Amino acid sequence: MSSPETVERETGTRFMPRFDANGLLTAIAVDSVTKEILMVAFMNAQALEATRETGIAHFYSRSRGKQWMKGETSGHILKVQEIRVDCDQDALVMIVTPAGPACHTGATSCFYRRVEGEGLVPIA
Amino acid sequence: MSSPETVERETGTRFMPRFDANGLLTAIAVDSVTKEILMVAFMNAQALEATRETGIAHFYSRSRGKQWMKGETSGHILKVQEIRVDCDQDALVMIVTPAGPACHTGATSCFYRRVEGEGLVPIA
Numbered sequence: 471m472s473s474p475e476t477v478e479r480e481t482g483t484r485f486m487p488r489f490d491a492n493g494l495l496t497a498i499a500v501d502s503v504t505k506e507i508l509m510v511a512f513m514n515a516q517a518l519e520a521t522r523e524t525g526i527a528h529f530y531s532r533s534r535g536k537q538w539m540k541g542e543t544s545g546h547i548l549k550v551q552e553i554r555v556d557c558d559q560d561a562l563v564m565i566v567t568p569a570g571p572a573c574h575t576g577a578t579s580c581f582y583r584r585v586e587g588e589g590l591v592p593i594a
Numbered sequence: 595m596s597s598p599e600t601v602e603r604e605t606g607t608r609f610m611p612r613f614d615a616n617g618l619l620t621a622i623a624v625d626s627v628t629k630e631i632l633m634v635a636f637m638n639a640q641a642l643e644a645t646r647e648t649g650i651a652h653f654y655s656r657s658r659g660k661q662w663m664k665g666e667t668s669g670h671i672l673k674v675q676e677i678r679v680d681c682d683q684d685a686l687v688m689i690v691t692p693a694g695p696a697c698h699t700g701a702t703s704c705f706y707r708r709v710e711g712e713g714l715v716p717i718a
């Protein structure tokens with residue numbers, strides 16, 4: 471049986487973001503027009519707050535151990551139109567308008583290759 | 595400057611999945627027809643291998659500490675058509691055909707609510 475907290479989280483109308491043991495949740499950015507997944511990264515509570523306050527996507531870098539604003543160097547920010555949350559509130563989907571290529575490689579999306587056997591093939 | 599390994603990972607043609615300190619990577623399931631994001635979860639190496647071998651999405655549950663096949667109880671499996679990988683190879687997008695509602699709540703997608711202030715609103 472589900473706990474009252476689980477029921478509230480899954481069926482309720484209150485935003486109760488659930489951060490994991492490292493204080494993070496998963497955040498996916500989707501292009502509002504093409505519906506393409508642009509990138510996925512993590513957010514801590516501070517990055518989520520910054521995102522909601524500014525309307526521009528902020529994340530937490532596990533490798534650098536700090537918050538960053540997507541586009542802070544490149545200018546390719548992600549303007550957030552809408553934030554969706556999943557059933558157990560440990561993951562977000564942001565519907566965004568990108569100011570440029572979302573990937574630091576210059577690709578529109580970070581997902582520019584598909585797996586084929588042990589290899590990778592560019593997505594047509 | 596990027597290390598040779600980073601360059602190979604980002605621009606190469608070899609699948610080199612990168613698991614984090616807990617042995618996990620992020621895996622997103624997208625409906626092949628509607629392009630809707632159905633769910634997001636984690637995979638360990640074993641779950642990824644099972645997914646690739648069977649063509650059915652498997653994940654790793656952090657709360658239960660074990661691998662699971664999506665749909666093992668409900669029958670609502672996700673048939674994997676294609677797997678895409680992101681620039682640094684620590685996240686996957688699976689293009690899938692769902693056998694039923696992807697969410698255990700009965701919703702088509704786990705992302706059935708959007709954030710509005712401190713509240714949540716069903717997605718139209």
